[in-house]
Amino acid sequence: MKVLSIVGARPQFVKLGPLSREIRKSFDEKIIHTGQHFDENMSKLIFDDLNIPKPDYYCDIHGGKHGEQTGRMMVELEKIFLKEKSDFAIVFGDTNSTLAGSLVAAKLGIKSVHVEAGLRSFNRAMPEEINRIVSDHTSDYLFAPTKTAIENLGKEGLSDKAFLVGDIMMDSIEYAKRLILAKNKNSVSKGFYLVTLHRPYNVDNPVKLRMILQKLGKLEHKIIFPMHPRTKNILVSNNIIVNSNIEIIEPVGYLDFIDLQLNSKKIITDSGGIQKEAYMLKVPCLTLRSETEWVETIESGWNRLVDVNNSDFVKTVSNFQPPDKYFELFGKNVADAMVNKMLEII
Ligand code: UD1
Numbered sequence: 001m002k003v004l005s006i007v008g009a010r011p012q013f014v015k016l017g018p019l020s021r022e023i024r025k026s027f028d029e030k031i032i033h034t035g036q037h038f039d040e041n042m043s044k045l046i047f048d049d050l051n052i053p054k055p056d057y058y059c060d061i062h063g064g065k066h067g068e069q070t071g072r073m074m075v076e077l078e079k080i081f082l083k084e085k086s087d088f089a090i091v092f093g094d095t096n097s098t099l100a101g102s103l104v105a106a107k108l109g110i111k112s113v114h115v116e117a118g119l120r121s122f123n124r125a126m127p128e129e130i131n132r133i134v135s136d137h138t139s140d141y142l143f144a145p146t147k148t149a150i151e152n153l154g155k156e157g158l159s160d161k162a163f164l165v166g167d168i169m170m171d172s173i174e175y176a177k178r179l180i181l182a183k184n185k186n187s188v189s190k191g192f193y194l195v196t197l198h199r200p201y202n203v204d205n206p207v208k209l210r211m212i213l214q215k216l217g218k219l220e221h222k223i224i225f226p227m228h229p230r231t232k233n234i235l236v237s238n239n240i241i242v243n244s245n246i247e248i249i250e251p252v253g254y255l256d257f258i259d260l261q262l263n264s265k266k267i268i269t270d271s272g273g274i275q276k277e278a279y280m281l282k283v284p285c286l287t288l289r290s291e292t293e294w295v296e297t298i299e300s301g302w303n304r305l306v307d308v309n310n311s312d313f314v315k316t317v318s319n320f321q322p323p324d325k326y327f328e329l330f331g332k333n334v335a336d337a338m339v340n341k342m343l344e345i346i
Contacts, residue, residue, distance in 0.1 A: 001027050001028065001087040001088070001346070002027065002028045002029075002030070002084065002085075002086040002087050003023060003027045003028070003029050003030070003086055003087065003088050003089065003090060004029075004030050004031075004032055004080070004081065004084055004086045004088075004089045004090070005019075005020060005023070005029055005030070005031050005032070005089075005090045005092075006032045006034065006077065006089060006090065006091050006092075006097060006098075006100075006101035007031065007032070007033055007034070007055075007092060007097060008033060008034030008035065008036030008037065008061075008073070008095060008096070008097025009036045009037045009093075009095040009097055010037050010042050010043070010046055010251075011092075011093055011095075011271075011272075011273045012092040012093055012095065012097065012098070013043065013046040013047055013050065013052060013254075014046060014050065014169060014172050014254060014273070015092045015093065015115060015116065015168045015169060015172065016031070016050075016052055016092065017046075017050030017051070017052050017171075017172055017175065017254075018050075018168060018171035018172050018175055018334075018335040019090075019115070019168055019171075019335045019338060019339075020052055020053065021051075021335065022335035022336055022338070022339045023090075023335075023339055023342075025339070026339055026342075026343060027339075027342075030056040030057070030084060030086070031052070031053060031054075031055040031056055031057075032055060032056065032057040032059065032077065032080055032101075033055035033057065033058045033059065034059045034061050034073045034076070034077070034097040034100065034101075035058060035059045035060040035061045035062050036061065036062050036069070036073075036095060036096060036097050037062070038060070038062050039229060039251070041250055041251045041252065041253065042229065042251055045252075045253035045254070046253060046254045048253070049176075049253045049254040049255045050172065050175065050176075050254055057080050059073065059076040059077070059080075061073050061076060066096060066127055069096050070096045070099055070100050073096065073097060073100035073101075074100045074103060074104050077100055077101060077104040078104050078107075078108070081104055081105065081108050081110060082108070086110065087110075087111070087346065088105075088110060088111040088112060088113060088140075088342075088346055089101060089102075089105045089110055089111070089112045089113070090112070090113045090115060091105075091112060091113070091114050091115070091135060091139065092114075092115045092116060093115070093116045094116070094119065094128035094129075094131045094132045094135070094272075095128070095131060096127070096131065098114075098131050098132075098135050099130075099131040099134055099135060102114060102134065102135040102138045102139050103134070103138060105138075105139075106138040106139075111140045111141070111346060112138070112139045112140055112141070113139065113140070113141045113142075113143060113342065113346075114135050114136060114139035114141070114142050114143065115143045115168060115338070116143070116144075116145055116167070116168070117132075117135070117136050117139065117142035117143055117144050117149060117153065117162065118136065118142060118144040118145075118146075118148075118149025118150060118151075118152045118153040118158075118162065119132055119145075119149055119152070119272075119293040119294075120132065120133075120152045120293055121291050121292060121293040122291065123290075123291055125201075126199075127200075128272075132293075133156075136153065136156070136158060137156070137158070139161075140161060141161055141163065141341075141342075141345060141346070142158060142161050142162040142163065143163055143165045143338055143341070144162055144163065144164050144165065145165070145166060145167035145168075145330060145331070146164075146167070146296055146329060146330065147164065148295055148296060149162075149164075150162055150164050163341055163345075165331070165334060165337045165338050165341055166330055166331020166332065166333075166334035166337055167276065167330035167331060167334060168334045168335060168338065169273065169276060169277065169280065169330070170280060170330045170331055170332060170334050171333065171334050171335045172254070173258065173277065173280050173281065176254060176255050176258040177258070177262075179255055180255060180258060180259050180262070190263050190264075190265060191221065191222070191265055192221060192222040192223060192224050192263075192264055192265060193219060193221045193222070193223045193224075193264060193265060193266050193267070193268055193317075194223075194224050194225075194226075194260050194261060194264035194266075194267045194268070194269075195216060195223050195224070195225040195246075195267075195268045195269065196225070196226060196227075196228065196267075196268075196269045196270070196271055196274055197209075197212065197225075197228070197231055197269070197270050197288065198228035198230050198231055198270065198271065199270040199271075199288075199289070200230075202270050202288055203228075203230060203231040203234050204230075204234060206234055206238035206240065209231070209234055209235065209238075209240060210238070210240050211308065211309075212288065212308050213240060213242050213243075213246065214243075215308055215313050215314060216242075216243075216246060216268070217242060217243025217245060217246060218243075218314045219245065219314060219317060219318065220245075220318065221245070221265065221266075222245055222247065223245055223246045223247065223268075224247050224249065224260060224264070225246055225247065225248050225249065226249050226250065226251050226252050226257065226260070227248050227249070227250070227251065228251060229251070232248075235248075258277070258281070261274075261277060261278060261281050261283055262281055262283070264283055265283075265284075266283065266284045266285070266286060266317070266320065267283050267284070267285045267286070268285075268286045268287075268288065268317065269285065269286075269287060269288070270287065270288045270289050272292070272293060272294060275287055275292060275294050275297055275303050276294050276297065276330070278297075278302070278303065279294075279296075279297045279300070279302050279303060279329065279330075280330060282302075282326060284302060284303075284320055284321065284322045285297065285302060285303040285304075286303075286304055286306045286316075286317050286320060287303055287304065287305050287306065288306060288308055289305055290305065290307070291305065292305060296329045297329075300322075300323075300325075300326070300327060300329070301322050301323040301325075302322040302323075302326070304316075304320055
């Protein structure tokens with residue numbers, strides 16, 4: 001059977017890595033890269049680190065407004081789907097590439113699997129929330145990472161096509177940890193805070209971004225901040241200067257980023273995936289958002305939502321300590337479970 005895996009943004013490459021390796025034992029896989037993330041260190045570096053085969057198709061579509069970006073992706077994906085006549089397609093997560101892939105598959109009547117289905121932030125102002133909802137409703141098989149995701153799908157009447165298989169990022173992390181250990185890559189000194197920010201509501205308004213960076217500048221720890229191009233663009237075009245405790249670096253590859261997380265004292269982020277990785281790596285996380293789709297990480301006490309407008313922000317971040325208790329939330333050997341499920345249902 002032939003399968004098309006559609007990816008485009010950095011977090012999707014991370015999910016594709018371990019799954020692609022397992023899929024190729026049972027299926028003929030072709031990879032389509034929409035081009036949404038195109039910088040060498042946002043794309044090729046992650047492919048190299050996770051040993052993902054070079055994409056069979058590269059659509060070179062990035063930038064523009066959401067409708068335009070998604071529409072252009074759909075036009076190209078439709079041509080490829082019609083040419084390849086695959087038995088099914090796989091889409092990952094919640095980006096515009098996910099939405100484009102799942103819509104094209106549905107319109108052409110090609111069965112599709114949505115990996116990381118059932119996540120909900122219940123905030124429809126986030127483009128990702130719309131992408132998740134539409135992709136879950138149009139996909140044929142929903143691979144959910146957590147019990148909460150299964151419950152969310154049930155509330156929307158989607159239980160019949162939902163399967164609890166675990167979170168594929170557990171496999172990516174295991175893979176990375178093995179390689180890091182083998183290369184003895186643990187070279188970074190502990191004690192710094194690791195920061196990532198890229199959500200439009202945190203970075204697109206230069207006044208807000210400047211305020212966040214000022215607050216981070218007040219923390220007593222050194223901060224390492226691998227900066228997403230979206231954030232970098234706003235920082236540079238508005239001449240925002242940061243305090244000397246903040247070291248801004250280019251986005252790093254997957255292995256280096258896991259290494260940075262492993263060696264950090266705390267992580268401050270607005271990324272969904274990094275909240276989860278922090279938990280998987282047992283690093284306390286502070287999330288600069290008003291809600292999250294990864295509610296288990298909050299309930300466990302290892303992740304906390306923080307409001308940067310609060311006057312006690314600096315104190316809250318500095319004093320945050322996770323509990324001693326830690327539970328495995330995301331499963332194990334997930335690629336294996338996913339491929340077994342595909343062989344059973346498709
Ligand atoms: C996208 C996803 C978001 C995901 C994030 C991971 C959507 C709606 N959003 O957000 O869910 O968490 O990826 O990083 O799909 N850019 C570059 N070089 C790159 C990548 C982006 O210069 O390699 C620029 C783009 O041209 C654009 C901006 O950064 O101007 C934002 O990129 P875009 O892909 O539109 O959204 P992200 O913010 O990356």
